[in-house]
Amino acid sequence: MPGIKLDIVTAERVVYSGDADMVLAPGAEGQLGILPHHTPLMATLLPGELRIKKGAEEISLAISGGFLEVRPDRVLVLADSAERAEEIDIDRAEAARKRARERLSQRRELGIDGARAEAALRRSLARLKVAETARRRKSKR
Numbered sequence: 001m002p003g004i005k006l007d008i009v010t011a012e013r014v015v016y017s018g019d020a021d022m023v024l025a026p027g028a029e030g031q032l033g034i035l036p037h038h039t040p041l042m043a044t045l046l047p048g049e050l051r052i053k054k055g056a057e058e059i060s061l062a063i064s065g066g067f068l069e070v071r072p073d074r075v076l077v078l079a080d081s082a083e084r085a086e087e088i089d090i091d092r093a094e095a096a097r098k099r100a101r102e103r104l105s106q107r108r109e110l111g112i113d114g115a116r117a118e119a120a121l122r123r124s125l126a127r128l129k130v131a132e133t134a135r136r137r138k139s140k141r
């Protein structure tokens with residue numbers, strides 16, 4: 001079965017370039033499931049987990065938002081940032097989560113930009129989720 005040609009890039013690097021059987025991405029209007037021959041589409045992505053299925057293998061990435069474009073011959077993801085599970089610094093993500101939660105709880109007193117703190121919280125939760133899922137998968141093996 002012909003797969004999907006998938007490229008995931010950030011401003012800094014190519015994070016993934018290869019075939020996939022299925023791509024699951026956190027679309028702003030709901031979870032997107034892309035199979036081969038999907039209709040052309042442009043969608044905004046939220047911070048979350050992007051999953052690439054290929055045979056028995058599954059790669060999970062934490063992305064911090066961006067765009068996904070389905071073209072007739074390929075799928076392109078332009079992400080603000082994207083990390084594979086093994087690249088995620090868990091302590092850093094936990095510190096970011098704590099900081100964002102504190103800022104959200106103090107936003108009235110400090111006049112903080114709530115949307116910005118919420119976005120930072122979502123990015124940290126996406127990273128922690130991807131790192132945790134990979135850890136669990138590993139311990140099952």
Ligand code: ATP
Binds near residue numbers: 093
């Ligand atoms: P922080 O507050 O810890 O910087 P952030 O959500 O503001 O987190 P981003 O602006 O999304 O960070 O990312 C900046 C760069 O740092 C990107 O290249 C991203 O891949 C990387 N990065 C951010 N957090 C982590 C992490 N926990 N582990 C590995 N790389 C990270």
